[in-house]
Amino acid sequence: MATTATVNKRSLWGGGIEPFKASYGKLMMWFFLLSDAFTFSGLLITYAFLRWSAPAYTGDPEAFTFSTEYWPIPEKVYEAFPGLHGVEAPLYFVGLMTFILILSSVTMVLAVEAGQRMDKKGVVKWMLWTVIGGFAFLGCQAWEWSHFIHGTDIATIGDVVKNGIWMDNYEIIGANLSFNQYGPPTFAALFFFITGFHGFHVFSGVFINVIIFFNAANGMYERRGHYEMVEKVGLYWHFVDLVWVFVFTFFYLI
């Protein structure tokens, strides 16, 4: 059985010519990603819709202060950097996160490329880098969430409902699902939901990447004769990067 020297490509498709010349697994991954893209589109359109219909701040950006009465300027919300307390670093940290995710996407392409050459060492090396990149991104997001929840040094005054009691002129510091110091309550709720949903995708991506890493290292794909699994999870991982590109634009730039 194992005497033949040729690499025997095993395919799940048993119906002759494959539709679109793509394997069953890749095709299904594409259609899953399409449906996932609809989900994220729905979420981001919700964000844009609520932002568009909320009161905007049209005054001087230099004089801007947080208020629950109007939507915040993103540069003023996301201006913290780990270890630089009190230093204004608008969008620096999220730039770092974008950089990390794009780099991990590149290492994933390199893993796929190595797999197509049946280079087990290459696949293992680049998968490991991709996993490290994924963990780095998740770490950054955890820090960002923590900072967002705990808030800045200066409180914003607003009317809130806390533990079922209406409170006038409450000193709001930080953010939760009910109210936040940065802007209208929906602002933080959307931030938690959309970056959280994306973060959950990153988390499951890292989890799957770890499995693929171990499978490749144990020689499973070498025995199978092809590294198609790496290509399929590669598609998912690039999609996570793709969604981040849009989240980045909608949340941090616009």
Next chain:
Amino acid sequence: MEQLTSNVVVQPVDKAKIRGIWRVALILAIVTAIEYAFAFAMDAGMLRTVIFIGLTIVKAWFIVSEFMHLGHEVKGLIYSIILPMMFIIWLIVALVNLEGGAIKEARGVVDVDQPATEHVGGEEH
């Protein structure tokens, strides 16, 4: 059950292909840098928003076409992914621009041009 292969031949590295991958990564980095330049140098407004969305679609194009290899698949697969996404553009215009604007008007929401002054210093943490 899985086929077992006794000897696997590792193909040599195609340098041009690797260079191509890093070239795409460089383009993505440059486009992001341009976005940052606009974020800091230009005042917020409709035009800047359109520029941001345009540059985002440029980045998305490179990721999908090169990293996800869709640009090198057969036409039928390309269209079955791209065409459904076209409807999203319609949805954005209809829901965000038209409906969002109409609701803002119907609610009588007015923009604020003076910063709020009700702030107090909290304790350091």
